[in-house]
Amino acid sequence: MKRFTKDHEWVELDGDIATVGITDHAQEALGDITFVELPDVGRTLAPGDAFAVVESVKAASDVYAPLAGEVTEINGALDDKPELVNEAAEGAGWFIKLKVADAAAVEALMEQAAYDDFLKTIE
Amino acid sequence: MSDPADCATGAELRRTPLYERHKAAGARLVPFAGYEMPLQYAGIIAEHTATRESAGLFDVSHMGQIRLTETRPGAAAAWLERLTPSDIAGLADGGARYTVLTNAAGGVVDDLIITRLGDHFRLVVNGARRAAVRAHFEANADPDVAVDYLDRALIALQGPAAEAVLAPHVAADIAAMDFMTAVLTEAFGVDAMVSRCGYTGEDGFEVSLPEDAAGAAWDALVGDGRVSPVGLGARDTLRLEAGLCLYGQDLSEEISPVEAGIGWVVPKRRRTEGGFIGDARIMQEFAEGPARKRVGLTAAGRVPARAGAELQVDGATTGIVTSGGVGPTVGGPIAFGLVDPAHATIGQEIAAVVRGKPVVVTVAKLPFLPSRTKRKGSS
DSSP: OEEEOTTSEEEEEETTEEEEEEOHHHHHHHOSEEEEEOOOTTOEEOTTOEEEEEEESSOEEEEEOSSOEEEEEEOTHHHHOTTHHHHOTTTTTOOEEEEESOGGGGGGSBOHHHHHHHHHHHO | OOOOSOOOOSSOOBOOTTHHHHHHTTOEEEEETTEEEEEESSOHHHHHHHHHHSEEEEEOTTSEEEEEEESSTTHHHHHHHHHSSSOOTTOOTTBEEEEEEEOTTSOEEEEEEEEEETTEEEEEEOGGGHHHHHHHHHHTOOTTEEEEEEOEEEEEEESTTHHHHHGGGBSSOGGGOOTTEEEEEEETTEEEEEEEOOSSSSOEEEEEEEGGGHHHHHHHHHTSTTEEEOOHHHHHHHHHHTTOOOBTTTBOSSSOTTTTTOGGGSOHHHHHHOOSTTHHHHHHHHHHOOSSEEEEEEESSSOOOOTTOEEEETTEEEEEEEEEEEETTTTEEEEEEEEOGGGOSTTOEEEEEETTEEEEEEEEOSSSSOOOOOOTTOO
């Protein structure tokens, strides 16, 4: 089950490995994405660390770590096809996999319904 | 994720006569020049490509339209030759000219289009500079020149299909018009001013018409299968590829037209005679060369250098990026930089500092794409 941040990242936990990406709302707001700068595998992230940059035609935006952990894998497909983020932000357009330090920390993030309510407050 | 800088502000925003149509079309609206304007409809790349390949329709009603009339023959042209460094006296009836309003320091108050229409002139100025232009005109007022600020809509149709799409809606024969000419005619059943001009590098037209007639004109054009509505996002990528300056980025109160690489707006007579506001600096820059020059920059990779990025050669600052992004038709990052003239030669490699890291950019010829506007003698 996915969890969400107020900065529009999503996390899906499988054991202690979290897949992280940006939400469909985020890709929609960014518009055409032309490049995603991903971190090196092995980098250790603290919550809130800027770990990736999304370049759209319009602007460059930082992406923040929703949880603490170590980067174990990056989505190499984004190198050739950054538009995957526009097409499937919450699926094939994932950014990184993270070996999380504290799996329970995910409980502090929003569930889908709470995130949907949050989106209504910012529109 | 950090929010892209398009969040709404608390300020009261104005709306163009086409606001409801943008909203109904599902456009993302953002504050721009004091107006709530469409940033994009289908998406920036799709809109950009549609303009290059067929026709893009733009609501540019936020731009300021001004009419100048004179009580003494020649007064308006003389006044405009004091305010701009261009040849206005020699502008033919129906001729339109791109130029700048200069300030005392040789910087730019605004860039604009001046059109002579019989006994009067029409000016189109940037929306964000309406108030600054008005203050500048009032500070330099001439009793023989009356300045009227018009409330009219302005729509632009740009791209290779523009002429064929627009022609049936205009009484005048627009196919016979050259680029940078204008006519007063009937369009969409009302009195309009139709100019063959634009700011995309494509052939195209701008139609100025009464506000209450704008909706029907927009509907007629957007209902044509060859036409896509285009927002501010693609307007920016189109003008960037075409090598055209954006006021507030590539032009400012501090940047001179010579530095900005639009010295061509100053013809030989004016370079010799001067007689315009800010002529001391501008004439000196023509004689001795400017302190910095606008150049085109391309990058081999995919990381664009955006406005504000520092430019370095051998670790020392040479200038700054004034506009930058990804050119959808060029297919890669492009930018304008204001650099030391020693580093302004085509092929010069420069490091742009992006998020603390150097990105290699190369000085390239402007425009990035060949212009496809319809010049005299072309068919």
